[in-house]
Amino acid sequence: MTRLLSGPMIGTVWRTRRSRRSGFVGAFIALFFAAATATSAGILLESGARAESPPERYAGAAVVVGGKQSYDPPADVGNPDAGTGESVVLPERVRLDRGMVDRIARIDGVLEAVPDLSFPANLLVKGQPLTGPNGTRSWGHGWDSARLMPFTVSAGRPPRAGGEVLVDAQLAARARVAVGQDVQISIHGRPETFRLVGTAAGGSPLTKQAALFFAPDEAARLSGNPTGKIDTIGVLAAPGTGVDELAARITGTIGEDQITALTGGQRGYTEFLDLGNSASNLVALSGSFGGVGLAIVLFVVAATFALSVHQRRREIALLRAVGATPGQIRRMVAAEALMISVPAALAGAVLGIPLATWLRKMLVAGDMIPDTLALHIGVLPAVVGVGSTVLVALAATYVAGRQASKASPTEALGEAAAPRRLIGGFRLSLGLLLLAGSITLVTVSRSATGDGAPAVSLGLLFALILTVVVLSPLLVRVAAAVLGMVISRFSPGSGYLAAANSRANARRLAPAVSTMVLAVGFACTEIFLQTTLLYAAATQAAGGSVADHVVVGGDTRLSPEVVAAVRQVDGVDAATGITYTKVLTGTFDDLDMSAVPAQAVDTDDLAAAVDLDVRSGDLGALRGESVALSQSEATVLGLAVGDLMPVRLGDGTLLKVKIVATYGRGLGYGDVTLPAALVAGHTTDGLTQQVLVRAQPGADQQRVRTELAGLAARFPGLTVTEPHEALAARDEDQRANQWGAFLVTGVIVVYTAIAVINTLAMTTSARTREFALLQLIGATRQQVLRMARWESVMLIVTAIVFGSVVAVTTLVPFSLGRAQLGFPYTPPLVYLGILGGIAVIGLFSVMLPAHRVLRQRPVEVAGVHE
Amino acid sequence: MTRVSTFQAAAVTDYAILLKSVSRVYGKGQSAVTALRDVTVGCPRGSFTAVMGPSGSGKSTFLHCAAGLDRPTRGSVVLGGVELSGLKEAELTKLRRERAGFVFQAFNLVPALDVAENIALPLRLAGKRVDPAWIRQVAAQVGLQDRMRHRPPELSGGQQQRVAIARALVMKPDVVFGDEPTGALDTTSGRQVLTLLRDAARSGHTVVMVTHDPSAAAMADRVVFLADGRLVGELEQPTLRTVASRMAGLGAWVEGIEVMP
Ligand SMILES: Nc1ncnc2c1ncn2[C@@H]1O[C@H](COP(=O)(O)OP(=O)(O)OP(=O)(O)O)[C@@H](O)[C@H]1O
Numbered sequence A: 001m002t003r004l005l006s007g008p009m010i011g012t013v014w015r016t017r018r019s020r021r022s023g024f025v026g027a028f029i030a031l032f033f034a035a036a037t038a039t040s041a042g043i044l045l046e047s048g049a050r051a052e053s054p055p056e057r058y059a060g061a062a063v064v065v066g067g068k069q070s071y072d073p074p075a076d077v078g079n080p081d082a083g084t085g086e087s088v089v090l091p092e093r094v095r096l097d098r099g100m101v102d103r104i105a106r107i108d109g110v111l112e113a114v115p116d117l118s119f120p121a122n123l124l125v126k127g128q129p130l131t132g133p134n135g136t137r138s139w140g141h142g143w144d145s146a147r148l149m150p151f152t153v154s155a156g157r158p159p160r161a162g163g164e165v166l167v168d169a170q171l172a173a174r175a176r177v178a179v180g181q182d183v184q185i186s187i188h189g190r191p192e193t194f195r196l197v198g199t200a201a202g203g204s205p206l207t208k209q210a211a212l213f214f215a216p217d218e219a220a221r222l223s224g225n226p227t228g229k230i231d232t233i234g235v236l237a238a239p240g241t242g243v244d245e246l247a248a249r250i251t252g253t254i255g256e257d258q259i260t261a262l263t264g265g266q267r268g269y270t271e272f273l274d275l276g277n278s279a280s281n282l283v284a285l286s287g288s289f290g291g292v293g294l295a296i297v298l299f300v301v302a303a304t305f306a307l308s309v310h311q312r313r314r315e316i317a318l319l320r321a322v323g324a325t326p327g328q329i330r331r332m333v334a335a336e337a338l339m340i341s342v343p344a345a346l347a348g349a350v351l352g353i354p355l356a357t358w359l360r361k362m363l364v365a366g367d368m369i370p371d372t373l374a375l376h377i378g379v380l381p382a383v384v385g386v387g388s389t390v391l392v393a394l395a396a397t398y399v400a401g402r403q404a405s406k407a408s409p410t411e412a413l414g415e416a417a418a419p420r421r422l423i424g425g426f427r428l429s430l431g432l433l434l435l436a437g438s439i440t441l442v443t444v445s446r447s448a449t450g451d452g453a454p455a456v457s458l459g460l461l462f463a464l465i466l467t468v469v470v471l472s473p474l475l476v477r478v479a480a481a482v483l484g485m486v487i488s489r490f491s492p493g494s495g496y497l498a499a500a501n502s503r504a505n506a507r508r509l510a511p512a513v514s515t516m517v518l519a520v521g522f523a524c525t526e527i528f529l530q531t532t533l534l535y536a537a538a539t540q541a542a543g544g545s546v547a548d549h550v551v552v553g554g555d556t557r558l559s560p561e562v563v564a565a566v567r568q569v570d571g572v573d574a575a576t577g578i579t580y581t582k583v584l585t586g587t588f589d590d591l592d593m594s595a596v597p598a599q600a601v602d603t604d605d606l607a608a609a610v611d612l613d614v615r616s617g618d619l620g621a622l623r624g625e626s627v628a629l630s631q632s633e634a635t636v637l638g639l640a641v642g643d644l645m646p647v648r649l650g651d652g653t654l655l656k657v658k659i660v661a662t663y664g665r666g667l668g669y670g671d672v673t674l675p676a677a678l679v680a681g682h683t684t685d686g687l688t689q690q691v692l693v694r695a696q697p698g699a700d701q702q703r704v705r706t707e708l709a710g711l712a713a714r715f716p717g718l719t720v721t722e723p724h725e726a727l728a729a730r731d732e733d734q735r736a737n738q739w740g741a742f743l744v745t746g747v748i749v750v751y752t753a754i755a756v757i758n759t760l761a762m763t764t765s766a767r768t769r770e771f772a773l774l775q776l777i778g779a780t781r782q783q784v785l786r787m788a789r790w791e792s793v794m795l796i797v798t799a800i801v802f803g804s805v806v807a808v809t810t811l812v813p814f815s816l817g818r819a820q821l822g823f824p825y826t827p828p829l830v831y832l833g834i835l836g837g838i839a840v841i842g843l844f845s846v847m848l849p850a851h852r853v854l855r856q857r858p859v860e861v862a863g864v865h866e
Numbered sequence B: 001m002t003r004v005s006t007f008q009a010a011a012v013t014d015y016a017i018l019l020k021s022v023s024r025v026y027g028k029g030q031s032a033v034t035a036l037r038d039v040t041v042g043c044p045r046g047s048f049t050a051v052m053g054p055s056g057s058g059k060s061t062f063l064h065c066a067a068g069l070d071r072p073t074r075g076s077v078v079l080g081g082v083e084l085s086g087l088k089e090a091e092l093t094k095l096r097r098e099r100a101g102f103v104f105q106a107f108n109l110v111p112a113l114d115v116a117e118n119i120a121l122p123l124r125l126a127g128k129r130v131d132p133a134w135i136r137q138v139a140a141q142v143g144l145q146d147r148m149r150h151r152p153p154e155l156s157g158g159q160q161q162r163v164a165i166a167r168a169l170v171m172k173p174d175v176v177f178g179d180e181p182t183g184a185l186d187t188t189s190g191r192q193v194l195t196l197l198r199d200a201a202r203s204g205h206t207v208v209m210v211t212h213d214p215s216a217a218a219m220a221d222r223v224v225f226l227a228d229g230r231l232v233g234e235l236e237q238p239t240l241r242t243v244a245s246r247m248a249g250l251g252a253w254v255e256g257i258e259v260m261p
């Protein structure tokens, strides 16, 4: 016993205190940032879920009733109480029957039910349409709805007859028009003349729209809504009626599958549909951010704890030697994990708040969410963030602690840890099993072609990374053997030592390499998944573009009538109007549907104006209740030409349509193509985005272009662009849509980078004694540093190779399937950037601790000074 | 006590290692500890010197200063004819690599390397060619020619110390330093190690060894005694009996007893 406690043992305990400290710090950092990520994701999620959307024109309404803007299939057809399946947001306005107004008016506590309808109406100044403030939309309404804000006449009088208009005072000021004057207004994209009879202002200025008011009958006519539908109903409450109670009563009476009745800060969701979309986008984005983030955190924390326990084997073995049972060791390790993870998670949760604030700012800057969407900082995300972090830590500790408790007491007595098997039998079998599983997933991923494809790829990515983590000691050993040969050749002293060390310490290096592979694999996969999608969309769009000119309407869009006018232009051979929307697709076997991008087209000239790369069927048959599907969408649904399928339009209208063709360029033009006639009346504004124009062979293109541009007199806001400009603009839009995904990917990549720095620094800091010994037997400081550098080079190369293999294995099936590309689109500069990043991080996080370690005098640490 | 006069008379180069008025103070101010006080010792070429003294008397500090692992606060050290005080860290390391070999009490070897590689390591670090025949010869000297491909954890403590000696000898250094090289060994292994060190001295290497064990010291040509950082005695051609009685005279065998010279 005395021998045990004297000489080397005391030194051992004393020395492990250092590695223990670096281990603790490492675990703390990993958990701290984990909690920050989880909390910020939670805050964003809650903010999206609770986002308020203050109303403007409906500010004076107690309750705002609108159609139900989502499709919620029953989870179980037989059992109505089973709740609903996956809810899908409907992107276009779900309108209400006019009869609803009276039904609501009769409900107890309703003072008045005021119908509102909105149609695109832009004041023209010198022939150019004026938008709302900051490029927002400009809408026309019936003057009867002005009560809902309420607007009060600030000049002139209200509109009473056809041909009269009253505009909001800000708009009048911007347009410099005065009461009594005749004004040109573009209604649904067609100009008409009105007499400006008055201006009006509400309680606060309009920031998200411009408003033009017409006499109620005139408004109904102008809205062009033949079915007599209305957009929303504003409800004024009888005195003494509670608004929430009233809303509940309205919903209860009419049925919550028919309408949504919103109150307070929620009313704006009915007024501004896109806000609802961006809030639910934020929920989806932060949901995947949190989900992916937690999976990454699990890997990182597991690696960190494995490393920290590995570095303490000696100390643990000593404790075993003096009588600690494996169970006691496990409990000790768990207690320590708890001791670190609780404060780390609490501190991290606090950092989550500024992180969420920053992310919100970036999302606003990228136009993903409106500035009005405020951050809701509640207790729940912090509780969930802290809780999940602590749970992850305990799970990781359980695994690491089991390893630790297996340490044999004799290891404490030996000079160096007894050579352990590189990889246990169980671990090896698990790794091989995972490898087999990943290979199976590759085939699944190859055939996963729809919008779900990225999710399948993510699953494959994690399966592969898990495989790498489990097999990492083996992989490091193999890589060290191969690279070692090269490096020893280069540098017979330091390089040789580095090679020998990496070979012998594969187990010790495995956690650091795993984190590096995770960083490279995740960054490459997630980034190139996006670039591949964008690239495929852009090339498909470009490949399908056969138009000579593209007529576009900009922010205010075009009247659908423009297509017929374009066809009249001299020298025009074919013209097709395209309206981009979303529709819900599914099959008759399954009530669940998902929203996919769609284009509504004029079918007459379709083939002449755009080349969709038809794979089967005939686009000529696209008439009446029919659709064409992208090849990948058809594969996802398991349908073929000739089959019938259900489609819900953007406003939820259910159609039963026949598939007449499939085509290849789904990413470029939308997965569903359907006749414009089917969609007419089912979009919020009823307008068209662009018209593709093909000139007659031999026509004078310049003249055609000039004549097309001349149509602007009849279709205000119309401009003519070259196809490549239109493509570039569309590409830009898509890029902007990916901004959120890029942003959260970036945050997770930064987290993995921190994890890499962390594990490498931990690994290096624990090498104090080894570095000292080398110096004592004659290695110069420079030689030790060179050795460390060679080692980090080997780690970096290993991580880059395996990380790239992981990424390629994940991306190739995806690009073959979803993107229809032979190889993922990997911009070389981006790839080099990722590699450069990992190289810099790898070098610095080895070399800085190495310098620090070498600052200590070797005699003091090398086991000389017992 | 002939030390001062002898050194001043003899040419510096007669000594493989020479410490002149070396003092080493750890820390500053109140907490300063003087580990060596004005110590002057020279070890002639090919001699085998044992350093003895009570615990805390400065033996390790002496060895570190002599070997250039530590820099004295005052005084000068000459190793193989080179004055150490003027050297930069890298020059010092290179000099150490060429002229000095080390054997410590424990934790001597690089676990990632096998026996042959551990022995050859100083050659590699010095950028010298590794001659397998020479490595085998050195390994054979310490009786480990059959364990060349074994890694340190697979060796016994005594075998590990023998590997360390082989490694210390592989560069044919002027001086081999040992800090309690037998401290962690049983009697038989300890004797083997001591015999190897004495053989090394016989073949022209100078050996300086710190030890607590009088029987180990008795294998040396000469014993120098330290107490409280001062050189307090010297014994030529020691025997177990003379060493033991001198140590007893110092009155400090038991750890923790403060000794006044
Ligand atoms: N780095 C240091 N900082 C402060 N004091 C030190 C340091 N190293 C040694 N000392 C002190 O210097 C004195 C001499 O130490 P040294 O290690 O040389 O003794 P030693 O003779 O080798 O003892 P032992 O036989 O116990 O190994 C001791 O009092 C010790 O506490």
Ligand SMILES: [Mg+2]
Residues within 6 Å of the ligand: A866, B059, B060, B061
């Ligand atoms: Mg000592």
